[in-house]
Every structure is written in C-alpha cells, then in structure tokens.
Amino acid sequence: MGLPPLLRGGFRPFFLGGAVWALVVVALWVCALSGAVTLPTAFDPLAWHRHEMLFGYLGAVIAGFLLTAIPNWTGRPPLAGAPLAALAVLWLAARFAILFSATIGSSIALALDVGFLLVLAAVAGREIVAAKNRNVPIVIVILLFAAASALDHTETLGLASTTGAGWRAGFALVLMLIGLIGGRIIPAFTRNWLMKQGRKHGLPAQPSRFDIGSLALTALALGGWTFAPDARLVAILLLGAGLLQAVRLSRWSGLSAARDPLVLILHIAYAWLPIGLLLLGASILSPAVPATSALHALAAGAMASMTLAVMTRATRGHTGYPLTADRWTVLIYSLVTFGAAVRVGSPLIPFDYMRVIELAGTLWGGAFLVFVLAYGPKLIGPRRDGQP
Incomplete structure (x- = not known):
C-alpha cells in the first residue's frame, strides 16, 4: 500500500498545518484582545500571538519549503512517510504545549518548540552534507532561529530579561531569508515569464x-x-x-x-x-x-x-x-x-x-x-x- 498523499512531501503537511494554525492564532488573538477569551498560556497574549506567528506559523512554512527544496538541491529522496509524520506531530505538539503552557509548564513547551527546529536542522544538515551541497548556511539559519525561539522562551520563564531580543532576532532572520531567497526567485520567475511573452x-x-x-x-x-x-x-x-x-x-x-x-x-x-x-x-x-x-x-x-x-x-x-x-x-x-x-x-x-x-x-x-x-x-x- 502506498503512502497517503499528505505524507509524500514536506510541503503538504506543513503548508496546510501552518495555514490552519495561522487562522487559529489570529482568531484567538482578536478574541483575547477584545476580552472575549483568556488564553491558557504562560505567555502574555501579545507575546503568544507574536511567538506563534513567528516560530509557529513561519516555522512550519520554512520546514515545508526546506524539505521540498532539499531534494532538488541534493538529488536525494525527500523526507516522507513515518519520519515526515513524526516531524509534523512534533511541530503540532509544540503548538499545543505553548498554548496550554500555563497548565502543563513552560519548560515542556520550550523543549518541544526548540526541539522541532533542532530536529529540522539535523534532518536538513544530514541531507545537505551527504550530498556535499553548498546550502549549508541554511542549516545555520535554522539553528539561529531555534536559538531565537529559546531566547524568547527564557523571557517568558523569567530566566532572563532579554527585552524582546529573542523575537526581534527571529524577525531579523526571517526577513533576511526573504531578502536572500526573494532575490533569487523573484527576478528569475519574472525573467522567465517575460521571455515566454x-x-x-x-x-x-x-x-x-x-x-x-x-x-x-x-x-x-x-x-x-x-x-x-x-x-x-x-x-x-x-x-x-x-x-x-x-x-x-x-x-x-x-x-x-x-x-x-x-x-x-x-x-x-x-x-x-x-x-x-x-x-x-x-x-x-x-x-x-x-x-x-x-x-x-x-x-x-x-x-x-x-x-x-x-x-x-x-x-x-x-x-x-x-x-x-x-x-x-x-x-x-x-x-x-x-x-x-x-x-x-x-x-x-x-x-x-x-x-x-x-x-x-x-x-x-x-x-x-x-x-x-x-x-x-x-x-x-x-x-x-x-x-x-
């Protein structure tokens, strides 16, 4: 029996899961802002909204993009089946752990959230190194993104007063990815379309x-x-x-x-x-x-x-x-x-x-x-x- 389509490529569960989670986060944030609900998270509502859109939603999209791009870069088979399902479940578990962190504890939320990004970096690094591909810097960016997420958690835990450096570092890394990847694909896709015309x-x-x-x-x-x-x-x-x-x-x-x-x-x-x-x-x-x-x-x-x-x-x-x-x-x-x-x-x-x-x-x-x-x-x- 073949794999279900949802588990045949990283973009499938992570693009879909990320989009659904973005909807959930926005809906809960607007409700919390209006006083209609109280979020069961150890984060204050604004910090939770910011963290989940940055490290939750964008973390999923980055995972989907990276797991789809790596086979093109390396010529190696894509992550699929049970390993892909396990990675997606880890991402989802982190989301719920953070949402209910006031009950289950902030340390568990931190471990799952940062753990997902570290596993993603390990998976990407294994494939890129095995193929001797030149995209090793992208693995470094994922590791820095994990460090930024951890820094954001430490402020919530009260372990350090970072004055928001964690989420700002996450912002900066994503914006640099947009600058780097956008600088590759936007002129290339534009040139291809214009030449077809x-x-x-x-x-x-x-x-x-x-x-x-x-x-x-x-x-x-x-x-x-x-x-x-x-x-x-x-x-x-x-x-x-x-x-x-x-x-x-x-x-x-x-x-x-x-x-x-x-x-x-x-x-x-x-x-x-x-x-x-x-x-x-x-x-x-x-x-x-x-x-x-x-x-x-x-x-x-x-x-x-x-x-x-x-x-x-x-x-x-x-x-x-x-x-x-x-x-x-x-x-x-x-x-x-x-x-x-x-x-x-x-x-x-x-x-x-x-x-x-x-x-x-x-x-x-x-x-x-x-x-x-x-x-x-x-x-x-x-x-x-x-x-x-």
Missing part, C-alpha cells in the same frame, strides 16, 4: 555587487535593531537599508509582469520589506510613526504575503496543477494585501481601533481560510497528473 529587453537586472551591498546593510541594520532597538544609528541604518531594498526591487521589472498574478504577488510581497524597514527606522526617530505599523508591514505584509505567494506557487507546481492563478488564488493575494494595509494603517485610521483591528484580522485571516479551502484538497489529495 517574447520580451527580449527590459528584463530584470542580473545579481550584482549592489544586491550584496543591499543585503549586507539590511543584515547590519536588523542586527543592530535586534540588540539596540532604540538607537539613533540603528534608525539611520534601517532607513538606508529600506532605500536600497526599494531600489533593488525596482530593478526586477515587476510592472512588466503585472498581468501574471503569480509573479506580481512576489513583487508586492517584497515591497513590504523596504516599506517596513523605512517605517521601522522612522518610528525610532519620531513618535509620530507607530512602531506597530512598521512591525505589521514586515510581518502581516512581507512575511505573510511572501509565504502565501510561495505556498500557492509551490503547491500548484508540485501537485501537477498549471502555474496560473485561478480566482481563488487571486482572492488570497487580494485579502492578504488589503488585510496587511489595513493593519499597518490602523493606528492612523479615524475609526474605533478595535473595529479596525477586527476588519484587518478578518481580511488577513480570510486569505488563510481561502488557502485552506482552495489548496487543502490539493495538499491532501494525489497529484492531478497521476505521478507519485
């Missing part, structure tokens, strides 16, 4: 020292923000990084590929990165710019939009569906973009704050709901073309 001029610029310099300044700025979030020098670095990332994006010919939603969403998602960096730098220099707007531009904007863009594209490609955006896919992109925009602007919108937050949560959460409904059957079912 017969375009020979005005193609995305090839990677150059400018890209390296942009990423280096972004890493320096985010590293500074992780450990000195209120420093004026950090603000200046963030503003500089935001400007360079905006120029970098402008070199990828996004408007020329606007007719293909699968390509356009990658450019829109990446645009949130320079917007968020600029807002973050400005928020340090001026109290008139809300820090929450900057953080949500980076999280609800860049992180959520980019992951949904990658999840939809990868799911279609690996389940035998054409790389075209149907109406449900376009709806996902529209909801996450408008939801992020409303959340970023919520401190400045002249309406009742909770109503605006609820609207943003409904739009943003709606994107994940549509993903689960439209892409869940693809992730659970067999490939459309009958291949394994």
Whole structure:
C-alpha cells in the first residue's frame, strides 16, 4: 500500500498545518484582545500571538519549503512517510504545549518548540552534507532561529530579561531569508515569464555587487535593531537599508509582469520589506510613526504575503496543477494585501481601533481560510497528473 498523499512531501503537511494554525492564532488573538477569551498560556497574549506567528506559523512554512527544496538541491529522496509524520506531530505538539503552557509548564513547551527546529536542522544538515551541497548556511539559519525561539522562551520563564531580543532576532532572520531567497526567485520567475511573452529587453537586472551591498546593510541594520532597538544609528541604518531594498526591487521589472498574478504577488510581497524597514527606522526617530505599523508591514505584509505567494506557487507546481492563478488564488493575494494595509494603517485610521483591528484580522485571516479551502484538497489529495 502506498503512502497517503499528505505524507509524500514536506510541503503538504506543513503548508496546510501552518495555514490552519495561522487562522487559529489570529482568531484567538482578536478574541483575547477584545476580552472575549483568556488564553491558557504562560505567555502574555501579545507575546503568544507574536511567538506563534513567528516560530509557529513561519516555522512550519520554512520546514515545508526546506524539505521540498532539499531534494532538488541534493538529488536525494525527500523526507516522507513515518519520519515526515513524526516531524509534523512534533511541530503540532509544540503548538499545543505553548498554548496550554500555563497548565502543563513552560519548560515542556520550550523543549518541544526548540526541539522541532533542532530536529529540522539535523534532518536538513544530514541531507545537505551527504550530498556535499553548498546550502549549508541554511542549516545555520535554522539553528539561529531555534536559538531565537529559546531566547524568547527564557523571557517568558523569567530566566532572563532579554527585552524582546529573542523575537526581534527571529524577525531579523526571517526577513533576511526573504531578502536572500526573494532575490533569487523573484527576478528569475519574472525573467522567465517575460521571455515566454517574447520580451527580449527590459528584463530584470542580473545579481550584482549592489544586491550584496543591499543585503549586507539590511543584515547590519536588523542586527543592530535586534540588540539596540532604540538607537539613533540603528534608525539611520534601517532607513538606508529600506532605500536600497526599494531600489533593488525596482530593478526586477515587476510592472512588466503585472498581468501574471503569480509573479506580481512576489513583487508586492517584497515591497513590504523596504516599506517596513523605512517605517521601522522612522518610528525610532519620531513618535509620530507607530512602531506597530512598521512591525505589521514586515510581518502581516512581507512575511505573510511572501509565504502565501510561495505556498500557492509551490503547491500548484508540485501537485501537477498549471502555474496560473485561478480566482481563488487571486482572492488570497487580494485579502492578504488589503488585510496587511489595513493593519499597518490602523493606528492612523479615524475609526474605533478595535473595529479596525477586527476588519484587518478578518481580511488577513480570510486569505488563510481561502488557502485552506482552495489548496487543502490539493495538499491532501494525489497529484492531478497521476505521478507519485
């Protein structure tokens, strides 16, 4: 008897599980914010919401992406069957352990949460080293992500006063992954689409020292923000990084590929990165710019939009569906973009704050709901073309 489709590739359980968990987290957070529920976690509600979207949801998406990319990098068989199921169960156990950590204990939650990331790093490292592949740095990033999660837990446990360095480090690592991976796939996918349309001029610029310099300044700025979030020098670095990332994006010919939603969403998602960096730098220099707007531009904007863009594209490609955006896919992109925009602007919108937050949560959460409904059957079912 063959493997169930859900366990034939890492993207299947982790993309689906991550999207469902994002829905749960947003719904519980909005309810907790309005006072409708009391969360049974040792984290305060804001810290739980932030940790679970960062290390829970994004941890799942990173796992799904990595476990799917590694066989392409190495030529080795993908993780599947019982080992994949065990890793997915470990991720899920960590989520419930953290949610109910006020009852079962914070130490168990920490062990399961960090343990999942360490096992993921071990699995990825084994495959990459065995194939003598050059992507060893991605394993280091996962280990640093695990360390950031552990640091966030220690503050909840009261073992250390890190003043938020753990979650900021996690933020910084994910944003650097967006900068690195986005810098590979966005111009490549854009170039491929334009060439299929017969375009020979005005193609995305090839990677150059400018890209390296942009990423280096972004890493320096985010590293500074992780450990000195209120420093004026950090603000200046963030503003500089935001400007360079905006120029970098402008070199990828996004408007020329606007007719293909699968390509356009990658450019829109990446645009949130320079917007968020600029807002973050400005928020340090001026109290008139809300820090929450900057953080949500980076999280609800860049992180959520980019992951949904990658999840939809990868799911279609690996389940035998054409790389075209149907109406449900376009709806996902529209909801996450408008939801992020409303959340970023919520401190400045002249309406009742909770109503605006609820609207943003409904739009943003709606994107994940549509993903689960439209892409869940693809992730659970067999490939459309009958291949394994």
